[in-house]
Amino acid sequence: MSCVGFRTLIASLAAAAMAACTAGSGAGLDQNGQPIGAGGPPPLTADFTSIQANVFTPICTRCHIGAGAPQGLQLDAAHSYSLLVGVPSAEQPSLLRVKAGDPDNSYIIRKLEGGPGIVGVQMPADGPPYLPQATINVIRSWITNGATQAMAANVSPASKMVQRFAVAATSPESNSVVMMARPAIVVAFNHEVDASLVNYTTVTLQKADITQPADPMSSAGTSAQIPVSTTLADGNPTAIVITPRVPLAAGTYRVTLRGAGGGALADVNAQALGTDYSFTFTVDVAP
Ligand code: HEC
Numbered sequence: 301m302s303c304v305g306f307r308t309l310i311a312s313l314a315a316a317a318m319a320a321c322t323a324g325s326g327a328g329l330d331q332n333g334q335p336i337g338a339g340g341p342p343p344l345t346a347d348f349t350s351i352q353a354n355v356f357t358p359i360c361t362r363c364h365i366g367a368g369a370p371q372g373l374q375l376d377a378a379h380s381y382s383l384l385v386g387v388p389s390a391e392q393p394s395l396l397r398v399k400a401g402d403p404d405n406s407y408i409i410r411k412l413e414g415g416p417g418i419v420g421v422q423m424p425a426d427g428p429p430y431l432p433q434a435t436i437n438v439i440r441s442w443i444t445n446g447a448t449q450a451m452a453a454n455v456s457p458a459s460k461m462v463q464r465f466a467v468a469a470t471s472p473e474s475n476s477v478v479m480m481a482r483p484a485i486v487v488a489f490n491h492e493v494d495a496s497l498v499n500y501t502t503v504t505l506q507k508a509d510i511t512q513p514a515d516p517m518s519s520a521g522t523s524a525q526i527p528v529s530t531t532l533a534d535g536n537p538t539a540i541v542i543t544p545r546v547p548l549a550a551g552t553y554r555v556t557l558r559g560a561g562g563g564a565l566a567d568v569n570a571q572a573l574g575t576d577y578s579f580t581f582t583v584d585v586a587p
Pocket residue numbers: 355356359360361362363364370371373388389390391392397407408411412419420421422423424425426431
């Protein structure tokens with residue numbers, strides 16, 4: 301799509317521009333259509349920061365951004381890591397979007413390569429062009445090597461340590477509307493979470509709007525608890541994945557994390573959240 305505008309240029313420039321488009325297949329160009337390297341991010345290497353700067357931000361966030369991102373998958377720098385690593389695919393819940401150490405069974409790789417067993421279309425959804433195999437292979441290497449998240453350059457380990465243990469991001473976002481009956485609910489934190497404290501007493505999902513008295517999920521007047529399985533994201537100990545065991549009917553739901561009292565949610569240094577944390581989201585199921 302970004303190549304169409306080039307047709308208005310004079311022939312020689314257009315030829316050069318089209319060549320650039322073809323050579324990069326989209327991946328070699330930044331947000332402004334400039335070849336990467338011309339003031340853009342450094343060249344693509346097999347680490348998360350580089351993949352974010354060269355692929356996710358310039359190419360994928362054209363669609364995968366904001367509370368209404370396709371399948372809830374926001375791929376901007378603030379969200380992508382915690383929504384990818386160890387988080388089940390919405391389209392193929394038996395597969396993780398990124399399974400650390402196993403690119404073949406990482407749904408993102410199947411979506412980028414066009415198979416096998418994908419639901420929907422090859423990514424980017426408006427392709428071709430798709431990502432060149434060389435670019436996908438760099439993402440494969442990052443996954444093979446453990447899919448780690450490089451420490452943000454501007455945050456020293458020491459300053460990270462003194463920050464209070466807190467929620468960094470949630471998906472769905474607070475007060476957002478999702479179109480999925482089984483959203484992959486993710487809560488990302490600023491520290492690694494103590495896995496032994498992640499269970500049904502610290503993480504709960506409830507129906508928050510008991511408006512219809514006939515709602516079979518509710519007992520009169522009280523919020524109905526939804527059965528969930530809750531685990532630390534595989535390969536990403538800073539995120540919790542909450543998977544509803546039943547499809548969610550249309551309505552509003554509240555996720556609550558118990559942050560105080562015995563057995564409260566805490567980081568690996570035994571620092572508890574301090575207070576309970578909750579957020580709500582609304583499921584809008586097509587009639
Ligand atoms: C033009 C819009 C668009 C672009 C650009 C785009 N996507 Fe998507 N993506 C979608 C839509 C729409 C869906 C859901 C429908 C489908 O899968 O066909 C989707 C679904 C996905 C899924 C499945 C999520 C799940 O939980 O099952 C993944 C993974 C994905 N995209 C990755 C990417 C990556 C990585 C990029 C960048 C290389 C990208 N997409 C670029 C629109 C886009």
